[in-house]
Amino acid sequence: MSNTSDALVCQGVTVVYRKRVVLSHIDLAVGAGEWLGLIGPNGAGKSTLLHSMAGLADHSGTISLSNGRTPTATDLALVPQTPLLPLGMSVAEYVLLGRTAHLGWLARESRADHRIASGVLRRLDLERFAQRAVASLSGGEAQRVVVARALAQESPLLLLDEPTSALDVGHQAAVLELVDDLRRSDGLTVVAAMHDLTTAARFADRLALLHEGVLIANGVPHEVLDASVLSQVYDTPLSVRTIDDELVVLASPRAKGSLEPAAPEST
Amino acid sequence: MTFAVGSSDPFAEVDAPAPSEVSAEDSALLTGGAFRLSPIPVALAVGTLIAVGLLSATSGAAGLPVAGVLSSLLDHIPLVDLDSSLTVRQESVLFQIRLPRLVLGMLVGGSLGMAGASYQGIFRNPLADPYFLGVSAGAGFGAVLAFGFGLDLGWGPFDAVPAAAFVGALLAVTAAAMVARGPGSSPSTLLLGGVAMAALFSAAQTYALQRLDETRAREVLSWLFGQLSTSGWSEIALLGPYVAVCGGVLLAHRRHLDVLRVGDDEARSLGLDPVRSRMIVIVAASLLTAAAVSVSGLIAFVGLVVPHMVRLMVSHSYRVIVPISALAGGAFLAFVDIGARTLVAPSELPVGVITAFVGAPFFAFLLWRGNGVEA
Numbered sequence: 001m002s003n004t005s006d007a008l009v010c011q012g013v014t015v016v017y018r019k020r021v022v023l024s025h026i027d028l029a030v031g032a033g034e035w036l037g038l039i040g041p042n043g044a045g046k047s048t049l050l051h052s053m054a055g056l057a058d059h060s061g062t063i064s065l066s067n068g069r070t071p072t073a074t075d076l077a078l079v080p081q082t083p084l085l086p087l088g089m090s091v092a093e094y095v096l097l098g099r100t101a102h103l104g105w106l107a108r109e110s111r112a113d114h115r116i117a118s119g120v121l122r123r124l125d126l127e128r129f130a131q132r133a134v135a136s137l138s139g140g141e142a143q144r145v146v147v148a149r150a151l152a153q154e155s156p157l158l159l160l161d162e163p164t165s166a167l168d169v170g171h172q173a174a175v176l177e178l179v180d181d182l183r184r185s186d187g188l189t190v191v192a193a194m195h196d197l198t199t200a201a202r203f204a205d206r207l208a209l210l211h212e213g214v215l216i217a218n219g220v221p222h223e224v225l226d227a228s229v230l231s232q233v234y235d236t237p238l239s240v241r242t243i244d245d246e247l248v249v250l251a252s253p254r255a256k257g258s259l260e261p262a263a264p265e266s267t
Numbered sequence: 268m269t270f271a272v273g274s275s276d277p278f279a280e281v282d283a284p285a286p287s288e289v290s291a292e293d294s295a296l297l298t299g300g301a302f303r304l305s306p307i308p309v310a311l312a313v314g315t316l317i318a319v320g321l322l323s324a325t326s327g328a329a330g331l332p333v334a335g336v337l338s339s340l341l342d343h344i345p346l347v348d349l350d351s352s353l354t355v356r357q358e359s360v361l362f363q364i365r366l367p368r369l370v371l372g373m374l375v376g377g378s379l380g381m382a383g384a385s386y387q388g389i390f391r392n393p394l395a396d397p398y399f400l401g402v403s404a405g406a407g408f409g410a411v412l413a414f415g416f417g418l419d420l421g422w423g424p425f426d427a428v429p430a431a432a433f434v435g436a437l438l439a440v441t442a443a444a445m446v447a448r449g450p451g452s453s454p455s456t457l458l459l460g461g462v463a464m465a466a467l468f469s470a471a472q473t474y475a476l477q478r479l480d481e482t483r484a485r486e487v488l489s490w491l492f493g494q495l496s497t498s499g500w501s502e503i504a505l506l507g508p509y510v511a512v513c514g515g516v517l518l519a520h521r522r523h524l525d526v527l528r529v530g531d532d533e534a535r536s537l538g539l540d541p542v543r544s545r546m547i548v549i550v551a552a553s554l555l556t557a558a559a560v561s562v563s564g565l566i567a568f569v570g571l572v573v574p575h576m577v578r579l580m581v582s583h584s585y586r587v588i589v590p591i592s593a594l595a596g597g598a599f600l601a602f603v604d605i606g607a608r609t610l611v612a613p614s615e616l617p618v619g620v621i622t623a624f625v626g627a628p629f630f631a632f633l634l635w636r637g638n639g640v641e642a
Contacts, residue, residue, distance in 0.1 A: 054536050073538030080536075086528040088583025092302050093525070100526050101538025107522040114302045153537070 007032040007157055007189040008053065008071065012061035015048050015213075022048045023059070023213045030157075032066070035183060035190040037204030039197060039224075041234050044210040046193035047081065050159050053191065054078045073101035076157035077150035081165060081193075083142070085134040091145050092130040095120060098152030120151045124178065140171035147179065158183070160192035164199075172196075176203050197238075197249035201225055209233065221247055308581045312594035316373065319598045323369045323605050328612060329360045336361060367497040371562065372604045372618070373597035374506050375495065376569055378514070378559040380596020381589060382552040383570020384577070385517050386440075388524030388585045389548050390447070390457055393578070394633065396571035397436075397556040400457070401464025403567070405439025406432035406553075406560035407491060408468040411475045414487050426505060432557035439464040440553050493566040493619020495604050502562040509558035516551040517589055520544060524585035566619040568626020569596055575633065 006029040015023040023045045030036045038046040051057040054076060065071050077098070085094070098120075099113040121127050124144050129137065134145055143163060150158055160179065164172035180203055183190050194200040200207055201221040209217040209224050211233045217224045225247055230238045237252040324336050331353065339351035339358060353361065379397060386395040386402075397403045409431035413419065418427035439461075446452070446460030472491070476484050497503075523544040526534045531541040559566075573596040577588050600618065603625070607618040 051532075056532050056535055073536060078533070078536040080533055084528070084530045084533060086583070088578075089525075089528065093584060096302060097526055097529065097537055100522075100534075103522075106519050109302070109522075117302065149537075 005032050006030060006066050007034075008063065008065060008076070008191070010049070010053070010061065010063050013049070013052055013059050013063060014061055015045070015052060015057055015059045017048075021213055023052065025061070026210075026215050028208055028215060028218060030189055030191055031206075032156075032189055033183070033187050034205045035180070035192065035203055037200040037207045037221075038191065038193040038210060039195075039200050039207055040210035040216075043212075044233075045213040046210055047161055048213075049210065050078070050161050050191065050193050054159055071157065073153060073155065075155055076159055077153035077155040078159045079143075079146050079150050079161065079163045081161040081163070083146045085137070085142060087133070087135050089134050090130065091126060091132050091134055091137070091148075092117065092121070094134045094145060095126075095148045095152050098149040098154075101153065116154065117152050120148045124148045124151070139166050140168075140174065143167060143171070143175050144178065147175065147182075151182065156187070157189045157191070160190065162193050162195050165195055172199065179203075197225060197230070198247065201247040201249070225249060304582075304584075304587055308587060308591055309594070312591050312598065316594055316598045316601075319602045319605075320369055320373070323372070323601050324361060324365050326605050326609055327365065329357065331357055331361060331365070363499060364497075367500050367503060368495055368604070368608075369601055371497050371502050371506070372495045372601040374503065374510050375559045375563045375566065376573075376600025377593040377597035378506070378510055378555045379566060379569040380573040380592035380599070381514060381517055382556045382559075383596075384574035384585065384588045384592040385520075385524065385548050385552040386570070387574055388521075388527060388588075389545050389552075390444070391528065392457055393575065394458055394571065394630075395461075396568070397552070398565070398567040398570065399465070400443050400461035401439035401468060402436045402461075402553055402556050403560055403565045404465040404468035404472070405435035405437070406557040407435070407565050408472045408475065409433065409435025409557070410561050411472050411487055411491070414490075415475055415479050415483070426561075429505065429509065429558045429561040432561045433554050435468065436553040436557040436560070437550070439468055440549060444549075489617070490564045492617035493564040493622070494615075494617050495563055495600075495607070496615075506558050506562050509555055513551040513555035513558070514593065516547065517555070520548050520551075521585045521589040523548070524589070528585075564617075564619065566600070566622055568622045568630065569600055572622075572626050572629050573599055575629075 008030040010026050010028045013023055013026040013028075014021065026049060028049075038049060040046055048057055052059040053063055053071070055071065056078075063070065065075055069075075095117045096109060096113065099109055099117065100107075102113065103109060118127075118130075121130055124147065126141075126144060126148055129141065129145070134142065137145060143166075147163070158179065163179075164175050167175065176199065179190060179192075182188055192200075192204070194204070204221060206219060207217075207221050207224040208215060209229070216233060217226075217229060225240050227238055227240045230240070230249065239250050239252050241248050241250060321333060321336065325331050325333050335351060335353040335357065338349045339353050339361060341347050342349040342351050351358065382402075383396045386397065386400060387393050389395075410428050412435075413428040413431035418431070443457060443460040443464050446463065447457035449456070476487060479487060523539060526537055526539045527541060527544065529537070534541045556570075574588050574592045577591045577595055581587055581591055600622070603621045604618050606621055607616045610616055
């Protein structure tokens with residue numbers, strides 16, 4: 001299934017955690033420059049798949065770049081779901097952490113590293129925050145700073161782990177639009193675990209639907225967002241409408257007793 | 268979208284703003300100190316170290332004049348020729364008694380300050396310290412055994428005492444770290460694990476001491492209390508190489524400690540191998556502690572108080588905390604040692620007693636105030 005236009009290829013990726021199969025034989029390719037949205041209910045394995053791609057989860061099967069190499073931090077940058085924002089660390093210092101993979105043995109940043117980090121701060125309109133402590137930022141500002149750190153990594157692949165789950169609707173759209181702009185201008189490839197199906201349909205070129213660690217569907221949003229499949233996977237009646245040329249997923253009024261409490265996100 | 272000004276093709280599109288614009292903004296950021304570390308704290312710490320050094324060299328029973336000490340010191344610099352106003356006896360006091368002790372105090376204090384800062388970074392716990400992790404006790408036990416078996420051979424850095432101390436130190440820190448990784452662990456588990464290790468190794472020390480003959484036991488015991496007594500420059504010859512090598516390793520890894528502050532997973536996604544970095548830093552910090560313990564016994568709280576003060580007064584970044592803790596730790600212990608030498612003259616207080624008098628209330632205050640786990 002691998003071809004040269006693929007930025008990242010997963011073959012037979014399986015993750016077993018405490019004797020439980022969290023991901024089962026995932027075959028998935030991400031095209032260069034594309035936005036792939038990973039969707040699925042809590043515990044479906046979205047985060048685990050992202051973490052496997054980032055080399056943070058032990059897995060069997062292979063995850064490789066188009067040249068067959070296993071990706072490293074210079075190939076892909078991760079924007080975590082709940083980033084740790086250290087006390088007393090300034091925005092500038094935090095963004096500069098993104099240069100870690102590019103530093104030499106003595107781990108000293110060069111002027112070029114400073115220039116790249118300050119360029120990223122300027123692009124993301126964060127210059128005025130440069131001296132502020134990251135821990136003092138609002139949710140939306142903090143998420144921009146985390147994206148800035150990922151950009152300072154200068155990796156062609158950007159992995160987003162539900163990057164906007166802690167943000168209100170306005171900030172959600174702002175962060176995702178920013179990522180989309182960067183993708184178009186810099187030719188980045190984006191893989192994002194996304195909670196909100198409507199947002200996923202709006203931003204992603206392609207969606208991969210996961211359920212209980214298995215890849216159920218993989219294709220363009222209007223193919224994958226099938227009301228009956230989604231209702232089954234999410235265990236609740238869902239309908240899919242088209243409003244102003246955009247796909248919108250809505251929760252239908254529940255049939256009595258059809259909703260079970262969602263499993264906690266354990267992956 | 269901007270256009271290159273003055274290029275042969277006026278409509279050539281460029282991605283970046285014009286060069287002058289970039290450099291102006293960049294330099295505004297750079298000179299604004301957003302990325303670069305300010306040299307002021309380092310200069311202040313060096314200044315304090317020198318001031319404490321002069322104070323120490325001129326304090327004591329045989330009063331040495333500041334001008335005489337300075338001219339005598341400068342006279343020893345190659346190609347500098349100055350007439351020292353010190354008498355031969357004063358010169359001998361300065362170079363055979365005062366300076367070795369002063370330099371030893373600075374090296375031991377610097378080692379403990381740096382080791383403490385590094386442990387705090389590695390364990391992401393601002394209360395970690397060689398003493399509380401049981402590292403000092405482990406090193407002490409190793410050293411007592413080596414002394415007991417008569418292995419203090421005077422071979423400088425290749426002596427068996429620092430080697431035995433290192434084995435003890437590594438055992439203690441590994442055990443404390445393992446306790447902290449247990450299923451029921453919380454942030455304070457590491458310190459409690461350290462306390463358990465300290466108790467265990469202290470008991471082992473006491474047992475080993477009991478097996479020694481009385482004169483030897485008294486010697487070892489007075490060393491164990493934390494003393495900066497010297498016999499010429501031999502202790503410095505022992506400790507110096509460890510400070511150079513381990514200090515260099517810790518300095519080279521201080522940025523790793525900053526990266527580790529975002530947690531292991533994020534650190535790994537940024538391209539750092541947390542396990543490898545942690546192992547290197549633990550080995551270097553433990554070896555440094557062990558070498559310091561071998562020459563000066565157990566001196567508590569320096570590794571806790573000094574990095575904490577640096578964090579409070581200068582920066583939370585380990586790029587700053589590690590080197591400044593080395594300088595400030597040296598100045599702190601050298602300063603405290605002036606008290607140890609002079610407070611009850613003509614006899615002496617063990618310097619470890621004074622650091623405990625200062626450090627224990629400070630530690631209690633930190634506990635009372637409640638400290639974030641993340642260092």
